[in-house]
Amino acid sequence: MTKIITISREFGSGGRQIGHQLAERLGIPFYDKDLIKMAAEDIEIEEHIFEMYDEAFMEKEEVEYTPFSHTYEVPMSDQIFVAQSRVIHRLAEHGPCVIVGRCADMVLKDEQCLNLFFYASFKKRVQRLLELEQLSQDHVKEMERRVREIDRKRKDYYQYYTGNEWGKPQNYHLCLDSQKAGMDACLDAAIAYMAHLN
Amino acid sequence: MTKIITISREFGSGGRQIGHQLAERLGIPFYDKDLIKMAAEDIEIEEHIFEMYDEAFMEKEEVEYTPFSHTYEVPMSDQIFVAQSRVIHRLAEHGPCVIVGRCADMVLKDEQCLNLFFYASFKKRVQRLLELEQLSQDHVKEMERRVREIDRKRKDYYQYYTGNEWGKPQNYHLCLDSQKAGMDACLDAAIAYMAHLN
Numbered sequence: 119m120t121k122i123i124t125i126s127r128e129f130g131s132g133g134r135q136i137g138h139q140l141a142e143r144l145g146i147p148f149y150d151k152d153l154i155k156m157a158a159e160d161i162e163i164e165e166h167i168f169e170m171y172d173e174a175f176m177e178k179e180e181v182e183y184t185p186f187s188h189t190y191e192v193p194m195s196d197q198i199f200v201a202q203s204r205v206i207h208r209l210a211e212h213g214p215c216v217i218v219g220r221c222a223d224m225v226l227k228d229e230q231c232l233n234l235f236f237y238a239s240f241k242k243r244v245q246r247l248l249e250l251e252q253l254s255q256d257h258v259k260e261m262e263r264r265v266r267e268i269d270r271k272r273k274d275y276y277q278y279y280t281g282n283e284w285g286k287p288q289n290y291h292l293c294l295d296s297q298k299a300g301m302d303a304c305l306d307a308a309i310a311y312m313a314h315l316n
Numbered sequence: 317m318t319k320i321i322t323i324s325r326e327f328g329s330g331g332r333q334i335g336h337q338l339a340e341r342l343g344i345p346f347y348d349k350d351l352i353k354m355a356a357e358d359i360e361i362e363e364h365i366f367e368m369y370d371e372a373f374m375e376k377e378e379v380e381y382t383p384f385s386h387t388y389e390v391p392m393s394d395q396i397f398v399a400q401s402r403v404i405h406r407l408a409e410h411g412p413c414v415i416v417g418r419c420a421d422m423v424l425k426d427e428q429c430l431n432l433f434f435y436a437s438f439k440k441r442v443q444r445l446l447e448l449e450q451l452s453q454d455h456v457k458e459m460e461r462r463v464r465e466i467d468r469k470r471k472d473y474y475q476y477y478t479g480n481e482w483g484k485p486q487n488y489h490l491c492l493d494s495q496k497a498g499m500d501a502c503l504d505a506a507i508a509y510m511a512h513l514n
Contacts, residue, residue, distance in 0.1 A: 237485050287435050287483060292505065293491035303512030307490065310508040314501030 121315060122210050123308075124222040126235045126276075126284065129268040130243030131296045133236030134218050136304050141216040143305065149209060150218040156205045199279055219272070223289065224280040232312050235290040236304065238297035240265065246297070291315075319513060320408050321506075322420040324433045324474075324482065327466040328441030329494045331434030332416050334502050339414040341503065347407060348416040354403045397477055417470070421487065422478040430510050433488040434502065436495035438463065444495070489513075 123140060127133025134150060141148035203225045209215055210226050217226075223233040238246075244261050248254075253261070276284035287293050292311055294304045321338060325331025332348060339346035401423045407413055408424050415424075421431040436444075442459050446452075451459070474482035485491050490509055492502045 235485065239486065285485060287433065287485055287491040287493075288437065290491075291493050291496050293485040293488075294509070295485075295489050298489050299509055299512040303509045306508035306511065307505040310504035311492070311497055311501045313504065314497040 121312060122214055122226060122229060122231045123216045124231050124233045125216060125218045126223060128237045128243060129265050130247045131236045131238045132301055133296060136236060136296060136301050137216045137218050139305055140308060147215040149215060221276055221279050224282060232315060233290040234308055235285060235293040236296045238295055242297040319510060320412055320424060320427060320429045321414045322429050322431045323414060323416045324421060326435045326441060327463050328445045329434045329436045330499055331494060334434060334494060334499050335414045335416050337503055338506060345413040347413060419474055419477050422480065430513060431488040432506055433483060433491040434494045436493055440495040
């Protein structure tokens with residue numbers, strides 16, 4: 119039975135791409151960056167501000183305080199999380215789809231979902247990204263830093279908004295190494311598992 | 317292509333049972349407690365001593381020191397680990413099989429294996445074990461303690477002998493929740509994934 123599928127993924131694992139293929143194979147919509155646009159329209163702010171906060175909550179020093187204001191100002195990152203969550207709920211009401219990132223697994227924790235987590239060895243992820251961006255081995259160190267930084271942001275974001283540990287198997291139905299057996303292996307495994315979900 | 321399949325599992329998740337069914341479905345041997353017997357025969361010690369140390373390494377205070385001996389005495393738990401590892405290597409040489417626990421994933425890290433980790437929510441595991449042992453809900457607290465204790469032992473044992481973190485997705489090809497979609501879902505997912513392994 120086709121479900122709402124939420125995808126969490128280490129940076130460079132190809133989880134987003136597998137999610138896209140999964141949506142295609144099942145003939146259901148795929149939502150990733152589109153969520154940003156929809157949520158931005160909802161709260162009427164500019165998309166580029168939204169993108170800045172997407173899947174990254176701001177450290178305290180980056181939040182603008184308004185100590186002399188008499189109204190409590192909700193930090194922009196929290197406003198954006200709430201707006202995205204509303205969009206995620208709305209999409210889920212429309213039926214099966216694939217949603218990548220943005221804590222969708224926890225936002226939809228009361229819905230019937232299939233929650234997947236994709237990972238791969240650090241080295242393989244770095245190499246995959248270099249190939250994708252057509253960069254030489256001279257850029258390995260720089261790419262390693264980027265992978266570490268984005269993973270850390272996703273981890274902090276997930277922890278901050280859900281209180282749960284990102285990438286802990288118990289939060290997901292299935293966790294899959296996307297590089298050891300290839301992406302088709304992950305697709306087939308996820309579809310085989312999902313066939314048994316009520 | 318059928319491989320050597322290693323199974324790690326939280327206590328009560330049913331991972332052992334899934335491993336058994338997987339071996340049956342693939343028509344390959346299944347090794348669990350049998351490893352104990354084979355390794356015990358290898359180093360000529362009694363099976364009941366072996367069982368005491370199986371998947372549990374002894375804390376320092378439990379190791380018998382021989383400070384005045386001129387020979388260094390290898391702790392029994394280490395002797396047993398080495399003997400079991402030898403048996404695991406021997407079995408792997410004979411071709412595809414399913415091996416449950418005993419750090420087989422790390423013992424065979426240079427072989428072509430499919431490494432699986434099975435888990436389920438704490439509550440579901442406790443309930444499953446109560447049902448299996450035909451115990452009433454009066455035994456919940458006692459069973460919860462047992463589940464925590466055995467998980468901790470497996471975690472410590474794995475950490476001690478491999479230096480890796482037990483249940484961390486990156487150590488396995490696939491991590492599967494065994495209770496959310498049932499055991500057949502896990503079987504089908506593992507077989508679908510394995511079909512793509514070289």
